[in-house]
Amino acid sequence: MSRRGISLTFLSLCLAGCAVGPDYQPPVPQTPARWNDQADNSVASHTAPQAVNPRWWTTFNSPQLNSLIERAIAGNLSLQQTVLRIAGAREQINQASGALLPAVNGNLQATRQQLGLEGELKSHGVYDQLNDVDPAISGALGALTQPVNLYQGSFDAQWELDLWGKVRRQVEAAQAQQQEAIEQRNDALVSLQAEVARAWLQLRGAQSIIDTLQTQIDTAQQTFELTENRQRGGLSPQLDVENARAQVGNLEAQLPQYQAQERQAMNALAILLGKAPGALDSELRSKQPLPKLPAIVPTGIPSTLARRRPDVRQAEATLHAATAQIGVSVAQLFPDLTLSGQFGLRNSEADWLTDWSSHFYSFGPQISIPIFQGGRLVSSVKLARAQQGAAVLNYRQTVLEALGDVENALVSYRTDQQREAGLNKTIEASQNAFDLASDSYRQGIATFIDVLDAQRQLAQAEQQRAQARVQSSLDLVALYKALGGGWEPYQQVQMPDYKVFGDAPRG
Secondary structure, three states: OOHHHHHHHHHHHHHHHHOOOOOOOOOOOOOOOOOOOOOOOOOOEEEEEEEEEEEHHHHHHHHHHHHHHHHHHHHHHHHHHHHHHHHHHHHHHHHHHHHHEEEEEEEEEEEOOOOOOOHHHHHHHHHHHHHHHHHHHHHHHHHHHOEEEEEEEEEEEOOOOOOOOOHHHHHHHHHHHHHHHHHHHHHHHHHHHHHHHHHHHHHHHHHHHHHHHHHHHHHHHHHHHHHHHHHHHOOOOOHHHHHHHHHHHHHHHHHHHHHHHHHHHHHHHHHOOOOOOOHHHHHHOOOOOOOOOOOEEOOOOHHHHHHHHHHHHHHHHHHHHHHHHHHHHHOOOOOOEEEEEEEEEEEOOOHHHHHHHHHHEEEEEEEEEOOOOOOHHHHHHHHHHHHHHHHHHHHHHHHHHHHHHHHHHHHHHHHHHHHHHHHHHHHHHHHHHHHHHHHHHOOOOOOHHHHHHHHHHHHHHHHHHHHHHHHHHHHHHHHHHHOOOOHHHHHHOOOOEOOOOOOOOOO
16 A cells, blocks of 8 residues: 555544444333223313323413413523533533644743753863863853843644544533533423422412312301301300301401412512512402313323423433443543644744744654553443443433333322312211201201201311312322423523623512
8 A cells, every 4th residue: 555545544534533432222111001090081171182282281271370480481590500510511522522633832931941051061071171172162151151042933743543432422521511501491380380380380279279268268157147146036055156156266366378379479480580578469369260270181191291391301410411421431542543743933032033044943752651550440331331231221211210200190180180179079068967957946946056057067068179279280280290291392592691700580
């Protein structure tokens, strides 16, 4: 083969190279064909294997909730932290990619040096020999042995050829780590949307229960007034009056806990939007009814869950990064080839730095061959393979937990609706019993204890139904969160406007 052919072959090897280590293959998760939860015709809201709505919160038909979620995405501080992590991961890619290019540095230097040449000449008897020949030559050497100023300007370059793909694997790992950061942000986004919806539903649920309690208090107050009138007319004993008064007090005592929930929910919403507690009171204080559940809830099919859940996607990115790290560790077992060079101008007189005769240069290849590292490099490969194996198991576990989250959310959503349906029947029967007991008491047929028992059972059932309605709504939010949707419309990452060395956003 000619020299030219050898050179071209060597150049092709340098430019193309080979990337050692395993190439990443996306995992194929093992998922069932359908969800295990059984359909129930007794509930009002059913699930269906249709495509998941990426803006699932709009199914509650509340413009206020839609606005709160959009403002939370723009202002939540925890979400902005995850966005900044993406920016950091992006710079890590740039750092890793920079190793593929030569590193060039410029140097300017001015030093004063004493080389000790006079002592070296004397130690070898040079002066004695020159004096015997010509004393004038010995005197001329004196100028050379004096301290000198040395001026130098130079450029040096170094390029490590990526023959075995170590740098390319590092870039691949950095890109996978950036994807991890993106999925962390997506996961935080899905959680934020769910937290805003939960807090809003808890607010409306607390207001709904307060209204229910207030209605019960009004009814108990009417019963108390009726009993008082009967007592004045001698038709009822004072014991009935006190029992009726106790019933009113018992219901009133339940109000503060739900009023506290209302207040706490408003504070939580303000914080989720990146505002101080109380900042949204004027907007949220006006009461709104608890929204109805949608007739159909699309859940998709299990096989699409891994592509939609951010935590599963993050686990896959972690696996990708771990796989690339194997290639990095394997490449360290092979020789490194580095091309280096230097060019500059150097002279003891600054005026002569522009003269071409003052130039110097050096260039050439350098090969570094790992011979003995005490087993460190081999252990590094084994460690990378072990970490990749752990990442595989972590991915599988994450998929299983995701499937379990959806199945559990489906069960909770169905059973809480069943509980609400059963409480509707209980309330209907309790209302009839209370009406009958009240009529019988007025006619003197039934005792007041019968009225109080019927009223207590009715109030308890109505509160339980109100709580069941709230819980069914919260179950639906948990189901949407488990399905992992909600990040798709917000894939364009908007960087928060922060000062580099500040602790507060500008503006």
